[in-house]
Each structure stands twice: as C-alpha cells, then as structure tokens.
Amino acid sequence: MNSVQFEEKLRALVEESIIRIIKGRLLVVVTGGTIGAETALKELEETIRLNQVNVDVMLSAAASKIHNAEKIKERLKAGNIYLEGSDRLQNLKDYKGVIFAVLSRNTAAKAANLILDSYAAELMIDALMLGIPVIAAKDAADVESSGWSKLGFNWTNANLKGAFAKNLSILQTYGVQICTADTLGDMVEKIIFGQKSPGETRAAGTTCTIRINKNPVTRKDIVPYLNEAQEISIPKSALVTPLAQDLIRDFGLKIIRE
Known part of the structure; x- marks a missing residue:
C-alpha cells in the first residue's frame, strides 16, 4: 500500500468516526406511559444502532418511578441522562430531533392544552417552537389502542374517547409526528434521517x-x-x-x- 492509498483509507475511517457528530444528537423523552413503551424502546435501539447517532435521555418524574434510568441509558447507548426535578437541558437547540417513547395521556393532554407545568410537555412545545422535529409514539395516550383493551379498559364512553383523540389531533396540528410504538423506528428514519428503513x-x-x-x-x-x-x-x-x-x-x- 503506497502513501496515497494509506491516506485515502485513513481519511475514510476518520470521516466515519465523526458521523455521530455530523448527524447531531437526538433527545429521547421517556414519560410515565407504559403501554407500548418496551416496543418503542426496542425500535429506538435498532434505529440508534443503525444510524450511529448520539442520544441523550430525559425521564419524566413519573418515568423515574417506573423505569431504571441506568438501564435505559445502557440500552440506548445514551451520553447523558436527565431526570425531571433535578436536571435541565442546557440547550435544546443542540438536538436534531426529540422523540417521545411513549407519549402518556398526561403529557399529551398538557401539551395539547399548552399547560407546561411538566418538563416533558414543556420540552415538546419548546422543540416545536424552535423548529426541531418532534416524534411521539401514541400507544399510551390513545385509549383506543389494543394495549388499553388488554388491560380491561373497554368501557370508555364516546365523549371520553373523543377527548383523548382530540388531544392527539391537536398535537398533530402543532406539528408533532404521531405514530404507533411499532413504527417509531420507521418514523425516525423518515423524519430525522430522510431514508427508508x-x-x-x-x-x-x-x-x-x-x-x-x-x-x-x-x-x-x-x-x-x-x-x-x-x-x-x-x-x-x-x-x-x-x-x-x-x-x-x-x-x-x-x-x-x-
């Protein structure tokens, strides 16, 4: 191998080593929603591995009581992990996208009605106002999803169903990309990375x-x-x-x- 070939190979390897920096960072917000949460995390694990992108994680107060923060950090190969009530992000502008895995009923209702007294809802609205793509798996916020039926929540009347559905619809009008947990990876690929899965x-x-x-x-x-x-x-x-x-x-x- 001559010096020119060596330099070309070295340049290619260096180029790939900084892909994570070029692609920017993603912020994954974990709420207290449990329906679809495991599926959403698996989807994100694969997408993060495939795209070699840097990730930080923010756990809501409710999520901190349900999930093991260190295990989620390990699964998503996250650089930083933030806990609502004790940590705040320094600069939301640093992120290329904000991903909710999954969206809870509480966060959906608060964000839809611009009640920003929870950090998850605040981050969603702030990201939208900054022009940062926001993607949310809806399973835990959609009372008509199969997960709720499996838990026995089969008697919700039409008005209550309509109210929950309206929250999701409002978020979509704000610019939130809503999907199901099992299609979260595809949505991130499409919206954030602009390629098919x-x-x-x-x-x-x-x-x-x-x-x-x-x-x-x-x-x-x-x-x-x-x-x-x-x-x-x-x-x-x-x-x-x-x-x-x-x-x-x-x-x-x-x-x-x-």
Whole structure:
C-alpha cells in the first residue's frame, strides 16, 4: 500500500468516526406511559444502532418511578441522562430531533392544552417552537389502542374517547409526528434521517447490482443505493469500512468482489 492509498483509507475511517457528530444528537423523552413503551424502546435501539447517532435521555418524574434510568441509558447507548426535578437541558437547540417513547395521556393532554407545568410537555412545545422535529409514539395516550383493551379498559364512553383523540389531533396540528410504538423506528428514519428503513421494499422478483469502483468503500458510498440494490459489486481488494459493513448487514445486501 503506497502513501496515497494509506491516506485515502485513513481519511475514510476518520470521516466515519465523526458521523455521530455530523448527524447531531437526538433527545429521547421517556414519560410515565407504559403501554407500548418496551416496543418503542426496542425500535429506538435498532434505529440508534443503525444510524450511529448520539442520544441523550430525559425521564419524566413519573418515568423515574417506573423505569431504571441506568438501564435505559445502557440500552440506548445514551451520553447523558436527565431526570425531571433535578436536571435541565442546557440547550435544546443542540438536538436534531426529540422523540417521545411513549407519549402518556398526561403529557399529551398538557401539551395539547399548552399547560407546561411538566418538563416533558414543556420540552415538546419548546422543540416545536424552535423548529426541531418532534416524534411521539401514541400507544399510551390513545385509549383506543389494543394495549388499553388488554388491560380491561373497554368501557370508555364516546365523549371520553373523543377527548383523548382530540388531544392527539391537536398535537398533530402543532406539528408533532404521531405514530404507533411499532413504527417509531420507521418514523425516525423518515423524519430525522430522510431514508427508508431496512427491508422497505424493492420490486419483487428483480435483482439490481450496483458497481462501486473505489477503495475504500464507505457508508456514504452505499447509502444512495439502499433501496435499489440487492447486490453491490466492489474491487476485489477494496476495504469496506465498519459503518459500511453495518449497513450491508442491516439491509441484507450481498457484496460481490470482482
């Protein structure tokens, strides 16, 4: 390997090592809602791993009584963890997106009616006012979700159902992206990272091979073809950087060395 090749390989590795910085940080807000919470956390674990993005976590007062903060920090590979009542974020502008996993009835009602006496509701409205994307899994705030029925809450009258639904509808008019816990990862991919998630479709029965004729092959080289190619052809001696290898595995791509 000559000095030019070495410098190119080194530059590619350094480039990937700072992807986390370039992508910015996400703030994950954990409320006291329990319905869909585990599903939402699993979705976020996968999305964070795939995108190699930095994350901080804020637990509401109710969440702190339900969840183990250190375990959530470990699961989401979070840098900082904040607890309502004892910590406040220094600068919300530092975040590329604010993710609620999941939204509770209490937080939904307060934010919808601009009652900002809880930190979770305050963060939601402040993020919207700063133009920061806000995504919320609705399961614990949507009394018509299957989770509530499984707990025996089957007798809610139409007016009460309508009131809860109205809160979610109002939040959507404010700009909150509402989804279910099991689609939270896809929503984050779409809104925050602007790309489709693994397994999102290509035409059935077709095989598309893309040629990338360079060395090393980086994550940036592969991203444009994630939803087009099943096979990627590269030079026989090409180095595939670690983040590129992650994408290849996660999107089920086949590498052909020629």
